Amino acid sequence: MTDFAADDSTPRxxxxxRRSFGRAALALGAAAVLPRLSxxxxxxxxxxxxxxxxxxxxxxxxxDAFVLEQFRKGLxxxxxxxxxxxxxxxxxKDSQSSSxxxxxxxxxxxxxxxxxxxxxTSTPDTxxxxxxxxxxxxxxxITNDTxxxxxxxxxxxxxxxxxxxxxxxxxxxxxxxATFTGIWEKVETNKVVGALWPNDPDGNGWxxxxxxxxxxxxxxxxxxxxxxxxxxxxxxFTAQITAFKNAGVEIVTGVVPPPxxxxxxxxxxxxxxxxxxxxxxxxxxxxQVISSLGERGDGLSVEVWWSPNHPFKSGxxxxxxxxxxxxxxxxxxxxxxxxxxxxHSLFEVVVDALKRSGDPTKPEAIRDAIRATNYDSIVGKVxxxxxxxxxxxxxxxxxxxxxxxxxxxQLAIVENGAHxxxxxxxxxxxxxx
Amino acid sequence: MTDLLNAILQGVLLGGLYALFAAGLSxxxxxxxxxxxxxxxxxxxxxFGALLLVDMLGLPPLLAVVIxxxxxxxxGYLGQRLVLNRVMGRxxxxxxxxxxxxxxxxxxxxxxxxxxxxxxxxxGWLDTASLPLGPFQIGFVPLLMFTTALLVLGGLGLxxxxxxxxxxMRATSDDAQIVGLMGADRRHLFAIxxxxxxxxxxxxxxxxxxxxxxxxxxGSIRLLFAFEAVIMGGLGSLWxxxxxxxxxxxxxxxxxxxxxxxxxxxxxxxxxxxxVLRPQGLFPRQRP
Numbered sequence: 041m042t043d044f045a046a047d048d049s050t051p052r053x054x055x056x057x058r059r060s061f062g063r064a065a066l067a068l069g070a071a072a073v074l075p076r077l078s079x080x081x082x083x084x085x086x087x088x089x090x091x092x093x094x095x096x097x098x099x100x101x102x103x104d105a106f107v108l109e110q111f112r113k114g115l116x117x118x119x120x121x122x123x124x125x126x127x128x129x130x131x132x133k134d135s136q137s138s139s140x141x142x143x144x145x146x147x148x149x150x151x152x153x154x155x156x157x158x159x160x161t162s163t164p165d166t167x168x169x170x171x172x173x174x175x176x177x178x179x180x181x182i183t184n185d186t187x188x189x190x191x192x193x194x195x196x197x198x199x200x201x202x203x204x205x206x207x208x209x210x211x212x213x214x215x216x217x218a219t220f221t222g223i224w225e226k227v228e229t230n231k232v233v234g235a236l237w238p239n240d241p242d243g244n245g246w247x248x249x250x251x252x253x254x255x256x257x258x259x260x261x262x263x264x265x266x267x268x269x270x271x272x273x274x275x276x277f278t279a280q281i282t283a284f285k286n287a288g289v290e291i292v293t294g295v296v297p298p299p300x301x302x303x304x305x306x307x308x309x310x311x312x313x314x315x316x317x318x319x320x321x322x323x324x325x326x327x328q329v330i331s332s333l334g335e336r337g338d339g340l341s342v343e344v345w346w347s348p349n350h351p352f353k354s355g356x357x358x359x360x361x362x363x364x365x366x367x368x369x370x371x372x373x374x375x376x377x378x379x380x381x382x383x384h385s386l387f388e389v390v391v392d393a394l395k396r397s398g399d400p401t402k403p404e405a406i407r408d409a410i411r412a413t414n415y416d417s418i419v420g421k422v423x424x425x426x427x428x429x430x431x432x433x434x435x436x437x438x439x440x441x442x443x444x445x446x447x448x449x450q451l452a453i454v455e456n457g458a459h460x461x462x463x464x465x466x467x468x469x470x471x472x473x
Numbered sequence: 474m475t476d477l478l479n480a481i482l483q484g485v486l487l488g489g490l491y492a493l494f495a496a497g498l499s500x501x502x503x504x505x506x507x508x509x510x511x512x513x514x515x516x517x518x519x520x521f522g523a524l525l526l527v528d529m530l531g532l533p534p535l536l537a538v539v540i541x542x543x544x545x546x547x548x549g550y551l552g553q554r555l556v557l558n559r560v561m562g563r564x565x566x567x568x569x570x571x572x573x574x575x576x577x578x579x580x581x582x583x584x585x586x587x588x589x590x591x592x593x594x595x596x597g598w599l600d601t602a603s604l605p606l607g608p609f610q611i612g613f614v615p616l617l618m619f620t621t622a623l624l625v626l627g628g629l630g631l632x633x634x635x636x637x638x639x640x641x642m643r644a645t646s647d648d649a650q651i652v653g654l655m656g657a658d659r660r661h662l663f664a665i666x667x668x669x670x671x672x673x674x675x676x677x678x679x680x681x682x683x684x685x686x687x688x689x690x691x692g693s694i695r696l697l698f699a700f701e702a703v704i705m706g707g708l709g710s711l712w713x714x715x716x717x718x719x720x721x722x723x724x725x726x727x728x729x730x731x732x733x734x735x736x737x738x739x740x741x742x743x744x745x746x747x748x749v750l751r752p753q754g755l756f757p758r759q760r761p
Binding site for chain 2: 094096099102269271273276278280282297298302307309310312328333
């Protein structure tokens with residue numbers, strides 16, 4: 041307003057020039073808005089995608105470029121909805137591995153880009169803030185790759201009602217406990233388990249005396265040695281190794297970031313601690329980490345959310361699990377990772393829901409289509425009504441063991457107690473055996 | 474009791490690593506009153522350099538040291554002559570801001586070049602080898618780091634007290650202007666100090682790459698521990714830096730023996746206690 045007031049005292053010529061400037065600016069602004077309007081007329085569906093491309097979680101986002109390329113190619117001709125052609129545009133935003141940043145970019149996607157549907161993957165730090173923003177703004181949202189308890193209860197979900205706009209598919213804590221103990225049953229041990237649980241949401245969840253590992257381990261006859269929560273990115277694990285050695289621990293488990301595992305595992309060898317079974321979440325999920333351990337990576341075990349041996353195929357490209365992994369390795373020169381299939385399945389489910397939505401301009405129509413999902417994806421069946429709580433679909437979890445062949449890590453399925461449809465590909469063996 | 478002694482022993486060895494991290498920082502501060510905030514990131518850069526040499530040229534890790542140390546020293550000399558000397562002066566802020574900028578740039582360059590994956594240098598049998606010592610096991614790598622720290626700090630101490638350049642450096646740190654009047658070239662002396670500090674940084678980086686995983690963003694926590702070691706030991710004192718590193722390592726080891734949650738905290742608490750009781754550090758350099 042102060043600018044207009046100043047105009048009163050300026051000479052006439054100056055005022056004209058300001059006015060004409062204003063008109064020019066107005067025309068410029070209109071020009072900037074116009075393409076957006078014409079886009080809408082051309083029937084474009086905008087899909088927002090939040091992913092941790094940089095920062096400590098970046099390893100999860102490694103398959104992003106490949107998967108997006110696959111879908112952009114596959115969707116180049118648009119999709120048919122109710123007899124009409126709709127183009128699909130995927131808008132990607134980097135969460136920088138921070139939950140605050142994830143919430144900010146989700147807001148940007150909703151308010152500035154006016155996305156029709158919001159998606160996110162990889163750990164509670166990404167899926168939770170994005171889903172919260174979607175719920176707040178009434179935007180349909182699909183997420184995956186976070187165990188369902190931290191995602192659902194972490195956002196204050198009510199198991200009786202669930203959420204209106206947000207849906208999530210992945211496995212849960214109960215699955216990982218069953219898988220880990222399933223792996224351990226296959227090896228002859230003294231059933232003494234050492235736990236390395238850090239002081240972070242995962243470590244506190246897994247080590248929770250009511251909801252986590254401790255009650256199940258006690259019930260199944262295991263002795264638990266839990267030295268306590270430690271601070272992540274530690275340089276020294278002498279205290280834990282000493283406690284494990286004194287208690288005669290033969291099985292070690294935990295959920296730690298890769299650097300911590302490497303430090304722990306090297307120190308364990310230096311200090312003469314040689315457990316028979318080592319099963320870790322998070323750190324051991326990625327072949328890059330195993331290959332950085334060299335020969336010491338051989339025999340370590342982990343939960344497996346997806347592998348090229350899984351008997352599922354993509355409903356979008358028709359590729360089998362094996363074909364998807366091969367295509368990825370051929371295109372990028374990098375070994376396949378588990379998030380690859382989950383990124384793929386995320387967009388599969390999005391496309392399926394959009395196709396069935398009838399009218400993608402109505403958020404309610406997309407919401408109802410997502411709720412009615414019953415879809416065979418590359419990671420198994422996705423159906424948000426059959427989960428433990430509303431809006432959650434559980435995907436199968438099995439147990440795997442790494443072997444290092446000619447310096448290359450290979451993951452074999454060794455435990456499939458809960459999901460016999462996924463075949464095992466090797467027998468579980470103790471480390472060094 | 475054995476457990477307690479073991480915790481102390483492993484803490485002392487870990488302290489060697491911290492002292493090595495801190496040596497370059499301590500030297501630069503001692504001579505130039507200059508704080509390099511990018512110190513931790515330079516260590517990580519050296520670690521990535523070692524990874525490149527070992528992965529690309531297939532050199533044994535310890536041979537990478539032979540290439541990296543002179544390369545970093547030369548880089549340090551030129552960097553000091555061409556850039557850092559321009560901000561040296563009474564005001565400490567321009568230097569801090571400049572190196573802060575370096576830190577941000579280095580982190581992002583490494584992120585661009587090496588991705589955020591955490592990496593590790595495989596040293597083969599060396600990784601897991603250990604010496605039995607009574608009831609204890611001493612890992613080769615921690616022992617190697619500790620002896621390296623001793624040699625580096627001892628060597629630096631000798632250099633500073635026995636050589637002409639070393640004496641000039643100490644004189645410069647006392648009063649740069651008077652030394653200038655005596656005909657010494659302060660810019661050259663500063664550059665030599667930075668060159669030595671950078672060589673030590675390269676050494677610390679290679680050893681860190683063998684000892685633990687690292688990623689482009691892991692420099693700041695290294696800087697924090699290095700700072701604590703330098704300040705606990707007393708600013709500008711090289712042996713004090715070793716003592717500071719060991720105190721930090723032992724405090725962390727003992728803290729973890731009580732409860733793993735106290736590991737990092739114990740180090741910080743001891744640092745605070747020393748800061749309150751002896752703000753000048755344990756072995757401050759005597760100044761008039």
